[in-house]
Amino acid sequence: MYLECTRGVKMEKLKEKIIQEGTVLSENVLKVDRFLNHQIDPNLMLAIGEEFAERFKEFNINKILTLESSGIAPAVMTGLQMKVPVIFARKRKSLTMVGNLLTAKVFSFTKQEENEISVADKFLAKEDNVLIIDDFLANGQAALALANIVEQAGASVAGIGIVIEKSFQEGSKLLKEKGYHVESLARIQSMENGVISFL
């Protein structure tokens, strides 16, 4: 009953949330900690998962790859809808992370540091057709690192699903130039003077 009710939630709901609950910290930095990357709205995540599943339904996806931590909630809801497992790349290795790893470097402009992200190689195989999911697309560095890991495994990147794209930054253009199919649920054209406008 509850789950059915959410099926009517369109991505307009996401844009409303961004307008009502997002905070523009600078012309480049949008804070969405009220519903996406610190506090999470599970019902909105389900709607996001349904939308990604719909947009990528013809892509024969058998695995989802995301990056900890903020990608996990939307990725898991997408995996639930698509009935496929979700892998999250790790920014730091734990003691239990033994065995062969696929790694890539990604520079985070938010944190002003370079991280090496890792995925255990046993989770990606040549025959996999992988959907990459992330919360934000800004400079595209995280998505490119995830795509690099998929390709190191000899697997295919079926597409890239982004919750919030800052279209005025380089990432979207960069990913499309490299031939990736990108689907962004909310595309922000500008945040000048603290006002968010969508494409």
Place this chain on the structure above:
Amino acid sequence: MYLECTRGVKMEKLKEKIIQEGTVLSENVLKVDRFLNHQIDPNLMLAIGEEFAERFKEFNINKILTLESSGIAPAVMTGLQMKVPVIFARKRKSLTMVGNLLTAKVFSFTKQEENEISVADKFLAKEDNVLIIDDFLANGQAALALANIVEQAGASVAGIGIVIEKSFQEGSKLLKEKGYHVESLARIQSMENGVISFL
């Protein structure tokens, strides 16, 4: 249809997964990266969320608190069922994490280091009745740090929901001595000689 089917999945499914896909790395360390903390089985997470929602349904919970990264998937599925928001404490601060923070120290035996975990204080208020969710209960340090943060805010810890409890370690006893209501979905009695036995 798909979601309805999962309602029959009992926590026996979790125990089966632990037996079939878990790896005992030492007498204390269990690796469950195939379905919980690196690769995630979204359908199992939904079943876990349903089970926590059932066990805590009389507790008037209005918020869930977990710790990045492995707590996020079970916590979000629980939040979906209980229709409440989920907050994940952060191990590292991002540039957008401005404003007042509630912090607590937690020593990770897996990573052999002390982390400071943080929650923006705007997300916890005196009137909140909080369910803490985490993937593992071993020494109880993470759960205690999360409880400490809830109590710093003047809010109440309604209970603690754990996916896998290693009952032979101190955490469970410690939390119960402090008066917390703990619900663990799989309780491991021992992992001697690489054999997992449940309580």
